[in-house]
Amino acid sequence: MLRIVTWNVNSVRTRLEHIARFSSEYAPDVLCLQETKVRDDMFPKPALSEMGYTQQLFAGIPSNNGVAILAKTPILERNAPRLGRDDGRHLSVTLPEYDLRLDNVYVPAGGNLPDPELNDKFAYKLDFMAHLTTMMATERPKRTILLGDMNIAPGEYDVFSHRQMLKFVSHTLVEITAFEKLLRTHDWHNSLRADVLEPQRIYSWWSYRVRKWQPESRGLLLDHILLSPDLMAQQQQAQLAQVTRSWKPKPSDHAPLVLDLRL
């Protein structure tokens, strides 16, 4: 069994205690992070190494973004271009012991105004999705896991109100269409939705502005683990560790998404 996790930690340095607690309670083999918010020369390697992550790859910039892949099993960075502007949004690796490829992405949030003509951030988000889609349509890679904070809640039941949220970035039609187009490039399998069936609502992110947090609070399912079709049958379980959202002090606003593969 191989346990792979994606978690937007909103600062790896601020979240070290929670990462340690999560690691001891959930024992991931591979932990993929987004929003590490740290330059590579300041990445907390020793602390994460002590948690058992002897294998570490990270791509960060100051202040924002930043992705990392931490593992207890060997990982090798692929010799391939990173998506976007190399601003800490994409790492692609192989897991030689399992003959797997893994792509960790942090899709741009896109700002507030869902109009690419008036909002550069939204244009960049759509552009990033288009590049990701083109890459995957061209390569159609085998035994591949595509995961991360995709900043899109694609399903009607991935949001607290489909009707209301259609006006807001993360659930506009153009974003939903972009996500569906990505899925169709390779018949990607949305792992969480195989275990938590629609119309069950489920979320991975809740605004810090939500006062009394509960899993049913107004949230969005922004984090996803997609499997190439040849891995679909290997899925044992996908679950959201929503409990971390109430950990004290200072939780991330995202919960970890945990996938178990029979390998």
Place this chain on the structure above:
DNA sequence: ATGTCGCCCTCCGGGCGA
């Protein structure tokens, strides 16, 4: 809705991004 975080570069609090 404009309520909360975390980072930065310092005018150490206000701007930025989420």
